[in-house]
Amino acid sequence: MTVYASKVDGWLAAVLGVAIVSSLWAGRHLLLAGSAAAWPVALLIACVGAGLPLWVLLDTRYVVDATHLRIRSGPFRWTVPIAGIVRIAPTSNPLSGPALSLDRLRIEYGRGAAVMVSPRDRAGFMRAIEAARDRPG
Secondary structure (H helix, E strand, O other): EEEEEEOHHHHHHHHHHHHHHHHHHHHHHHHHOOOOOHHHHHHHHHHHHHHHHHHHHHEEEEEEOOOEEEEOOOEEEEEEEEHHHEEEEOOOOOOOOHHHOOOOEEEEEEEEEEEEEEOOHHHHHHHHHHHHHOOOO
């Protein structure tokens, strides 16, 4: 089993940082308003607006084992059978996915399914996928 961290584009880290700070600022202002009803809303804003982007930023990774590629991005999970991978191609498609960089790989698998990833060590990631595909069984 090998773990690969996501490459992180500086501009995306900055956008997520702004979202985190803005959410915390908004939550703080709600709390300063003094209303008892503000606490649940401030907590929701902090969890979703600050917690989720921070979780995704700190916990986006790709695990290659003998049979599967396991993708984790914050609370989101994908499991791709190595044997089901039909194509891996470079892309800079900006559509949403578990990739923190536009320097991505599009992995097509199964019957029309695809996911985009951005491993920091792209060459090592590709070697691990190929090694898993070449294993018998």
